[in-house]
Amino acid sequence: MWSLRLLEVDRAERPVVWPCGWWCGKVVWEGGVGAFQSGRVPPSSASGTLRSAESIRMNPPMHKREFLKSLGGTTIAAMLPALVGPALSTRAANLSAFELARDEEFWTALRGKYRLNPDYINLENGYYSMMAQPVLEAYLEHIRAVNYRAAHYMRRSADSERELSRAALARVAGCDVEELAITRNTTESLDLVFAGHDWRQGDEVVFAEQDYGTMQSMLELLAARHGIVCRRVSVPLDPKSDAELVELYAAAFTPRTRLLLVPHMINITGHILPVAKIAARAHEQGIFVAVDGAHAFAHLEFRIPDLGVDAYAASLHKWLGCPLGAGLLWVKKSRIEELWPLIAPPANRAKGDIRKLNHLGTHPVQTDLGLRDAIAFHEEIGIARKEARLRHLKQYWLTRLVGQPRIRINTPSDPARSCGIGNVGIEGLRTAELEKRLFEEHRIFVVGIDTAGVDGVRVTPHLYTTESELDRFVDAMRRLAAG
């Protein structure tokens, strides 16, 4: 049995206790090894104030494994009543996700958990979404803790902590942990899959003009290197049906097609594609289906295995609100073995172990820890509520602009085909100019898109975005359109 005893600590090393009963501080295992750790304080000693080291006891003493398990969920105060207050938390529990999406009081309270720049309205959350304050604070603690233990952390804890984070991420993805690897971003995840194939000259790959630029570039790079053939389709903005999209992709398949890349949510328009249906059609021809889920993960409610694809990639610093430099790669168990790693893993990694793909050498392990805090925050809100709120925000501004003089909407007209991301342009006003004027004249930050036939600014609100901010955006667009 292990038991824990807190060290006599100086001011800088005092443990911090949050109101929900999580603490972080310096402890020693009986036997002498000191470490910054965190865990749940027994209810009797949780008070919500900073406590002295002596006043905190792990009670009863836990076996080390149990203790680590208790760290698996979170190290932050991510309980909904702590985030928005008990009254709003209770109200949320009694409302449907659809109803809650329209409850400004609830979302304004949650907004208080983010530190927002007052100089502008940020409607460009699709690139990188800031961490909520509790996640950021926990992350800063992780940086200190890892630095404090240094090589001791790397040798004794880094691997097991990463495994805990992988398990938490698998829970969010709804998948078997053995099919999931933590990476740095979507780029790395998809490039691992693309470059991991055993390419033969004349093999073909299919993707869309609307796929993310560097994903297309990677396939072109492989084409130049291995003599494979790239076939592009162009996804219409307003398909009449899912079948039209399935047929669009199917028309590009040939007996030589080996890989299909599909975006789950097109980053420039917000268009959500019927990935499962497209994948089912590709599988009739034995084609490997890789999905770019950079914008769909932690934005839409789904379980990765339900899509019936072979590989799925996402960036966790976008909609999951993780520290920068976190991504995931999911590969169907039966397809892991055939992929070659890009960087050699340790010699004892089995070919069927997905972790053979993400070996990096020494890397910023605090990101692995911050991942669990972001997950805890995300799970407290709940994906159904998050999806409903993001869709509501997009519909809120879009319905107020559609049909207005000179306004051009570059997002599918069927609201079910998009969620939080939308795109809008103004006839006769260059997109770069529109982006600039929105910022300089109206203090609204968006990104201009002028690629693959899409000409307009991408608008990506987040959970902290309010309807009144969107009113300002709508007003600014109407004024600019009026000339």
Ligand SMILES: Cc1ncc(COP(=O)(O)O)c(C=O)c1O
């Ligand atoms: C659709 C899509 N795929 C891939 C990426 C690349 O993401 P990252 O830079 O996090 O790898 C992005 C980035 O915005 C994207 O929008």
